[in-house]
Amino acid sequence: MTEPSFLPSTPPRPATARQGAVILLGSSLTIVGAVMVAPVLPKLAAEFGPTTPHADALIPLVVAGPALAIALFAPVAGWLADRFGRxxxxxxxxxxxxxxxxxxxQLNDLSLILLSRLLFGCAEAMVMTxxxxxxxxxxxGAERSRYIGRQVVTIGVVGSLFFVIGGAAGESSWxxxxxxxxxxxxxxxxxxLVLWEPVRTPRSERPKAAFDRDNRRRMAVACLLVFAGMLGANIVPVQAPGIIAALGVSSSTLIGLAAGxxxxxSLFGSIIWPGLRRLLGTRMVNALLLALMAVGLWLLVHAGTYEMALVAVAIGGTGVGLLVPNALAPLLEHLPEAARAxxxxxxxxxxxLGQFGSPxxxxxIAAHVQGDAQGVPAAIGVFSLALLGLAGVWLVIGLRRQVPAGEAGSA
Structure with a gap:
């Protein structure tokens, strides 16, 4: 007897806004996983710092640890989705x-809390994948691209909402x-009730060349792009508060305003992405988003005033908003159904992995450039130049292999 798998062929019914709403809300759970806990880290430090060895190193992992777990477990989650169903x-x-x-x-041990957060990251990987x-x-087609854009926008909106909710909820207790x-x-x-499983096909009918040469190339391009982009994207939330404070800004509200x-x-970038992609094509948007991120980071470390830092954050954030949908859309469009998961x-x-590896x-780079914490701005400057160089590569590729706007979906 042939063992069934969960490889979709044709949808049993057309998807509607009901399925879209459930999927978008499910996608937003990944951002909630980090932002809701970040505001209570000082209270965690106050409770466990005096009694737990190496607490100063462990406590930041309560927020960052799930990202590493997602990076390691997401390929397994894709295999599970193929094997047991989405x-x-x-x-x-x-x-x-x-x-x-x-x-x-319900836990009173920091090590157990960290372990639960790592397992939580594995669950996040299953949900997001x-x-x-x-x-x-x-x-x-176009409808898929719209939902990719909506996915990124929903994640941003829900993330900002629960950042505030998490901070308010943590006032009384961490x-x-x-x-x-x-x-x-x-x-x-x-x-x-609302979602349905794509049609099962026999495992024996799985295409033999699901990952042929072109698909492997598209996969490598998308993964390298989003990895490099996330290395840069995570610089602002991690490093910007210290850079802004060095400008003489001591108000946590003003520093928080920069993050907001x-x-x-980034939401603006996600909203304008479909139009830009139709106008410029995928490759040229890759060049644009990397250039925006590079310019934003360069201006941030060379900002002489708080207002200039805000301009830098806004420019870079627009590029970040373009990153994920523009890297993901070609992958979903061109990967065969058997290889999609x-x-x-x-x-x-x-x-x-890019998000976790950014700091x-x-x-x-900072240790190599200057050897101490003062090297962080210089390191960000070096990294911005690397992003700008990568943007130049994409610009050349886009100009040499330019396609009509109507064919902008090619990777």
Whole structure:
């Protein structure tokens, strides 16, 4: 008897806004995983710092650890989605997300809290990977591109909302924000009732060359682009507060405003992405987004005033907003259905590996450039030049292999 797999052929029914709303809300869970906890890190440090060895190194991993877990587990999540189905794995991932997300509220050991956060990152990988695969399964063409853009915008909006909610919830206790991770349990009935599983095909009918030469090239290009882009994208939230403080700004509200402006500008980039892609094509948008990120980082480290720093954050944030949809869209458009889950898993892994590795790369460059913490601005300047060089490569590729606007979907 042939063992079935969960490789989609044709959708059993057309997807509607109902399926879209559930998938977009599910996608937003990944950003909530980080932003809701970040505001209570000082309280975690106050409670565990005096009693836990190496607490100063462990506490930041409460926020950063899940990103590493996502990077490592996302390819496995893609395989599981192929083997056991997108919908079942999404429902299981959401359930584990809620339970593991809330677990730290009941724990009194920092090591156990960190372990629960790493397992939580694996659940996040399942949710994000399955949601992205379903976007590829349910829609095609321009409609798929619209949902890719909406996915990024929804993640940004929900992330900004829960950053505020997490901070407010943590006023009384650091444990309270973790209890909010139980809210996704309310999504489970909608996932069960509204979503449907793509049609199963026999495993024996899986295409032999799902990853042929062209698909491997597209996969490598998308993964390298999003990895390099996320190395740069994560510089602003990690390093900008210190750079702005060095300008003499001591108000946490003003420093927070810069982070908020970066988020808003990334939303702007995501909103204008479909029009830019139709006008310029994928390759030229790659050149544009990398150039915007490079210019933003360069201006940030050379800003002489707070206002100039805000301009830098806005420019760079616009490029960040273009990054993920422009790297992901060609992948979903060209990967065959049999390879889609594995492709999305690899893409998600590179995205979060870049996010996790960003401060490590900047620290390594800083040590080489100047040898101490003062080398961070110089390191960011060096990295911005590398991004600008990469933008130049894409510009040359775009000019040499330019396609009509109507064929802008090629990778």
């Amino acid at each position: 919908k079942p794995m999404l429902i299981l991932g959401t359930l584990l997300y809620a339970l593991l997300g809330a677990a730290p509220s 399955c949601c992205t695969i379903l976007v590829g399964d349910y829609w095609s 444990r309270t924000p973790f209890l909010l991770y139980l809210l996704p349990l309310l999504l489970l009935p909608a996932m069960a 402006l970066g988020l808003l500008s 594995r492709g999305v898993g690899g893409f998600t892994s590179c995205l979060y 490590i790369v900047i620290a390594a």
